[in-house]
Amino acid sequence: MNNYIEIVKDALKSVATEFNVKSEKRVYVVVPKEKIIETAKIVFKDLGMRFAIASGIDTPRAIEIMYHFSPDAYNMLVNISVFINKDDLTIDSIASVITGAAWIETEIREMLGVTFNNHPGPEKLLLGDDWPEDLHPLRRDNKDTRSTAAIRERLRRDGLLTASD
């Protein structure tokens, strides 16, 4: 187990700015967003890990995307985070490396407003065609999305929801 963590650390040394071993089952890595495609290639193609999902998290100055990878034979998860500053909410799509990542990138775009460069689509996944472009439900820095009640109020104001509660 520890041997494998060393292998991962070594493979990621050209991209990782932080490498934290919380336990033998949980490793947390930080890479700069510019290196995400290179990181995806190392982890998915070279090391053969499976991409489980990515979690987008709104934090005050940046959107964090944590990509969760599972090396299935090693009883652990490798979590790789990028921080995308809010003044430039773009990052490269890794769908060219991992086909299965396309949908979660669409979801993160809809929920958090991150733009993925060279994204193969789909454009929309979860929210309707009439959903306002600037309304990203999982953002907390926007008064319209700070709670579900606030989102419903905004939809009501936009004429997209007739319910009174």
Add this chain to the structure above:
Amino acid sequence: MNLKLRALAKSPWVYHLSTGSCNNCDIEVLDALTPRFDIERFGCVLVGSARHADVLLVCGSMNRKTIPRVLEIYEQCAKPCLVVAVGGCACSRGLFKDSYNVGDSLDKYLPVHAYVPGCPPKPEAIILGVVKAAEVLKKLEKGESPELPVVEENVAQVSDLEKM
């Protein structure tokens, strides 16, 4: 008209529709068809098209995108068509009532003739709901105009607790 209603009250044709659900209620509706619960002994048949339906079984938490479709289907149903709300979500949107992607509760869009609460309600309860809806039809046949059930707000207030 009376002949039609009489025939109707004996063998309601049921059309099921989901407005965005976890599928629990949908499976229990389908279960009602299986040998153990056997909704067909009441003459109930699950039909594949809304145009043939006498009873609309609606599940799901009223996803915004499905609401126009629900209204469209109700228009297609031959009248009289009774609506049965199956499951907590259809009765009142259940625990999804605060979600940003659900509309209003079903009874704000369509007249609901029977509520079957539960999460999910057991197939026996669903069959009872359909039978109760069919009883509404009997009333219509007799020329009585049945009142739609009114769901009363739970009247207990915090102030009542303080008095205790």
Add this chain to the structure above:
Amino acid sequence: MSKENKKIIPVGPFMPLLEEPEFFRLHVEGETVVDVDLDIGYNHRGIEKLCEEKTYEQVCFVIERICGICSTSHPIAYVQAVEDAGDIPVPPRALYIRTIIAELERIHSHLLWLGLAGHFLGYNTVFMWGWKYREIICDILERITGNRQSYAMMKVGGVKRNISDKEREKAIKDLEALIPKLDMFLGAVSDDPVLHARLKGVGILPKQAAIDYCALGPLARGSGLAIDVRKDEPYAAYSELDWNIIVQEEGDVFAKAVVRVLEMYESAKIIRQAIENMPEGEIDSNPESVPAGQGQGRAEAPRGECFHYIRSDGANRPARHKARAPTFMNLPTFKVTMVGQHIADACIASAAIDPCYCCTERVTVLEKKTGRESILTHKDLVKMSQERTEELRKKI
């Protein structure tokens, strides 16, 4: 290829007789599927946003309802994520109870799938039998947990209800009665030549595609990928019990059906061992609160890995909760498994992934040569599938 020249057929046969929201769109040339579009927004209930406003206990009830049939796998994955974030211990008896509930759910989910697959293929007896024997499992679950589906059994630090000795004995008796019935499904799948003709070579997901799309569950195991969270990151009591992971190589619908049938036997084996070896003791470690931190939890649902991520800031509610159902990763594989298929196989090829949310609406068919649009109902597609079985039966 211009859009005007293709037929478009939206489909989504999760429930054969029911009409649920949304929907796939099949692009067809003649009778062959050439492309698939998916629209799943009709079932988006904003659960992650809802969970930000609920306490850790309340979140359990919400995510149980992400999917009714995987209704215990999501809570197991979620409570494990919280326990990972807070280093919260779980008593051994609770781990065994979690295993029993999870495996009972696996059997009833696979029986449900077999019943539906039977219906699509025109074997209505299989549908009725599958759902009838499923009732045995639903009864066991109702006795233990109080509900046939959505059991509300899981909590952070353990489980909510114990299993009495009487319930354990009854559960074993009922399981013993069920096993011979499973043999019927095994026989049907191995011996029926018409089934072989309908299912073999249909809806193939090649192993590399399964890797690229990050496929999960029986879909992946039917394509030769030996992945199963119960072996890869053992949770609950799985590492203490003797059972096998089931893998088939061909990647077609037949392989996936075999995986599901054989998994039911393994599940029965696991349940029996768990019931017999269940340790005494507490069922709940009663944690006071969840400290700040982050964690991931995963569980092998009948459809594949459920993945939950929790970030905690020490409050009584999660700061961020990401929930991912297995179908989210499996659905895009339609681009591979449905393309090149005959339209009559569209039903069964799509059912092979055992989708959790997708359903049917109208089916729009856009004629390739003339550009004329016509409407088929979903029932027509099921009928096409059933008719194809009939044709094959006459030939064989």
